[in-house]
Amino acid sequence: MKYTxxxxSGLVVGRLGLGTMNFGLHTPEPEAHAIMNLALDKGVNLFDTANTYGAQLGEGVTERIIGNWLAEDPARRDQIVLATKVYGMMGLKPNSGRLSAFHVRKACEDSLRRLRTDHIDLLQVHHIDRTTPWEETWQALDLLVAQGKVTYIGTSNFAGWHLTKAQEHARRRSTPGPVSEQSVYNLLERTVELEVLPACRNYGIGLLPYSPLHGGLLGGAVLRGTADGRAAEPKSVKQLKRHHDRIAAYEKWCADLGLPPARVALAWLLHQPGVTAPILGPRVAEQLDQGLAALKVSLEKGQLKELDALFPGPGGPAPEAYAW
Structure with a gap:
């Protein structure tokens, strides 16, 4: 494992993180524990989850699975950087979601209980809240840090100007602000290059790309001939039809290189300035092993240009991408 x-921040994490979105939804608890064991053995230390993962409203299924794994061996807790999220609806009551001080405090307490720990290393705001003032949200987050329940704050699904607003509000409060942003970023979806990635680099916010294989489409979907996993979801099937020829050309390019498509897609992300650690979301242990192999792939400048030709980005950062 390589670290950065x-x-x-001074926090050191592996160049690939373990995403747990499938745990409890597609991956039974015993298999999820096996994947976490393998990740720990391979040097993965960033374990990412969310209170809403598990597809059962208010149950926090995935957090409970991780909590049970931590309870099996308490020594595991200090070996990982435990990250979870707050924002999503955890019930049907009016204050069961979003970023009010009321919900942020309760959601954190509930996550701590499910995760069976006394602190969260990285608490990520899962989405912007268009109804709650930033002053209120930061007050709640600062209090959790002061209480020792949270160590670092991160964001997820923020636009570039949201990151700026969050950082400047934190600066006025003389607090560090977010140290990470988790956004969708992959060869097929490069919108973050316009403003999110430049904002992250300007403020020293580490980018944690999720969906690095675009729901499985960059993992050999055409070659397999059948959709499976997230690639079988209606949205992904529609995307595959739309991008079929381009993905087919990509898979041939990877075959000529002698590498699996998934490995190349992850390696491409690892070569992008400002990217800290793509988040892998394995359903089975084999997918984790395959993903970690991307750490050994070095792409030359010419190969990166060929990938840009196959999957053009927006043209660089704004405004040069569309103006001058």
């Missing part, structure tokens, strides 16, 4: 700092 999480943004401008």
């Amino acid at each position: 700092n999480l943004g401008r």
Whole structure:
């Protein structure tokens, strides 16, 4: 495993993180425990989850699975950087979601209980809240840090100007602000290159790309001939039809290189400036092993240009991407 700092912070994380979105939804608890064991053995230390994962409203299924794994061997807790999220609806009551001080406090307490720990290393705001003032949200987050229940704050699904607003509000409060942003970023979806990635690099916010294989489409979907996993979802099937020729050309390019498509897609992300650690979301242990192999792939400048030709980005950062 290769390691780097999480943004401008002193926290050190592996260049690939373990995403747990499938745990409890597609991956039974015993298999999820096996994947976490393998990840720990391979040097993965960033374990990412969310209170809403598990597809059962308010149950926090995935957090419970991780909590049970931590309880099996308490020594595991200090070996991982435990990250979860707050924002999503955890019930049907009016204050069961979003970023009010009321919900942020309760959601954190509930996550701590499910995860069976006394602190969260990285609490990520899962989405912007268009109804709650930033002053209120930061007050709640700062209090959790002061209480020792949270160590670092991160964001997810923020636009570039949201990151700026969050960082400047934190600066006025003389607090560090977010050290990470988790956004969708892959060869097929490069919108973050316009403003999110430049904002992250300017503020020293580490980018944690999720969906690095675009729901499985960059993992050999055409070659397999049949959709499976997330690639079988209606949205992914529609995307595959739309991008079929381009993905087919990509898979041939990877075959000529002698590498699996998934490995190349992850390696491409690892070569992008500002990217800290793509988040892998394995359903089975074999997928984790395959993903970690991307750490050994070095792409030359010419190969990166060929990938840009196959999957053009927006043209660089704004405004040069569309103006001058």
